[in-house]
Amino acid sequence: MGHTVREKPKLLARVRRMKGQMEAVERALEAEAPCGDVLQLLASIRGALAGLTGEIVEGHLHEHVVHAENEAERQKAAEELAGVLKTYIR
């Protein structure tokens, strides 16, 4: 059973919280809130997203790369990881 399966309830709770944060941005825009407030909401979503990503990356690295079932799986998981990291290391 994979890490995103084992941690499913916790990960889902975090995603739902982020969806709630997105709805807060929606309400702020609808209510014509000061854009400084909107920017702060967006910055906190970015933080939450990065936290979740970091945790899944770590799980992926540990489980699908380090403890892969075979070399082909390991290679494939490492390539997926390398692709994702290009978004962050820049």
Added chain:
Amino acid sequence: MGHTVREKPKLLARVRRMKGQMEAVERALEAEAPCGDVLQLLASIRGALAGLTGEIVEGHLHEHVVHAENEAERQKAAEELAGVLKTYIR
């Protein structure tokens, strides 16, 4: 009328699209999708979030800093912006 008010329909459409992307993450986790897929969804949300943030930052800078109604407003808007930038420049 502020930039987030003038652009409200477009900004709201982008936020709703991101909420939809968050729901795609939720479904992927619920369906126990490969975590490589989850990571790609998260990376695309980060991109969308950054795009929206960049646009609001630019509007904020133009409208509330450059074209502020008075010096006190300008100072206040610049401080808000400086606070937000700390999240991104690191």
Added chain:
Amino acid sequence: MGHTVREKPKLLARVRRMKGQMEAVERALEAEAPCGDVLQLLASIRGALAGLTGEIVEGHLHEHVVHAENEAERQKAAEELAGVLKTYIR
């Protein structure tokens, strides 16, 4: 007198420290040090660079945007800032 002029000795000291950190990367590569060490050196340079950038951005915003000598200067400084921020907000 501009902020990068007023703060010149401190800013130069920071830049020279970063040049020293770059030389540490050079020596590590020449000595064929473990690449984990090289990655840590690079991560600390990124941090130092972001710290310096954040400070100059804040000075730029305060001095050339908020306290610009005239509206044309303010507009120009804001555009420069917006251009630079595109590198960071993504």
Added chain:
Amino acid sequence: MGHTVREKPKLLARVRRMKGQMEAVERALEAEAPCGDVLQLLASIRGALAGLTGEIVEGHLHEHVVHAENEAERQKAAEELAGVLKTYIR
């Protein structure tokens, strides 16, 4: 022979180029250049640094994690990588 050893001449050339970019920042500050120029130099160093980091991370992942000599080495290299990624995924 490791990737940072095999690629040593190319990696060293990139580090030296970045040292040169740092010296350009030094000269710009000494010459009291416009701070918009300094910010652009700093942004280009950030880009160069990220490019180099991305390449070494990929080499590290491929060589020390995927093709580690044994499980203990693989585990150690993955932990180093996870530590480094915390700087970038945020």
